[in-house]
Amino acid sequence: MSVEGEAPIGAGAVLRAPEHRVSPRAIPFWRVSALIGDVVLVVVALVAWLVVPGAPGWVGLVVLALAAGSVAHVVLMPRIRYRVHRWEVTDTAVHTRSGWIGRESRVAPISRVQTVDSRQGALMRLFGLASITVTTASAAGPITVDCVDAETAREVVARLTAITAATEDDAT
Template sequence: MIPAASQPSPDTHVDIPVALREPAHQVSPRAVPYWRVTALITASVVWIAALTTYALVPQRPWWSTLLLAVALLAPLAHVLVMPTLRFRIHRWEVTPTAIHTRAGWLTIENRVAPLSRVQTVDSTQGVLMRVFGLASLTVTTASAAGPITIDCLDHEDARRLVQELTEITGASEGDAT
């Protein structure tokens, strides 16, 4: 029991930490096959390099076969596990006052930026993203942490979000610094 003298009075303000809730929206479900294909492309390069090196080296030591197995299986595990896990983690939300993102799969990053600090809003769509109907949104803020990126939005959602953020930030006064 806390002695009466050390208990805060009812008029005393006590800061109670508030847990940051997760952002409301997931990225497009088409992100999973997109991430799987991009991981498969990267894995293919690793597999070709590993198999070529293995084939070209004469008189291989015994452990080179073990190394080849790891070089073939690790990218396969990445292709199979990463896209689904990443989809579960990636989320975003724009409120009237801030943009909030959560991204990653090994290291998870939460970013919240006040809309009053937004300087630019950019949308990008590479060739493979166009095939999957996806786009990425980059929101540059007056922050040393760098821009906030929302990867793999449905391209129509990205277009609407660019328009919405442009309207919100254009209506606010100041220079976003």
């Protein structure tokens, strides 16, 4: 049996949800990011429909459906992502949960951490956000914590660096 927000992991042990939410500024960041991408997509589709001579009328309906889907994407996706995305760093592991349609939960033992990086694109800088990427000795690839406050990202990177430096196990 599991508690709400927790998933059974075998032999009576339970994996709880990560403790921290991403920054509330992630919502407008994701909204603006989606808006930029969706506007470009809809404009390209609209121009293609208008420029191609003799395009069937149903193509206009497809462009209209694409525009309606884009509006839904811009309105709904950021709030759903904010409710789902969580992260936590402890002395023993890095744990993330992400997604807005599907869900992904990742846990990496500190002993498997190889590198810790932070990233801040131009749009993220405008919103005071950063992403943290934890590369591990895993075929599943790195673990990413998106859209945390830039200051929090610096603190987490420093903390993870200190924790991994003090860990005696080899991350290979």
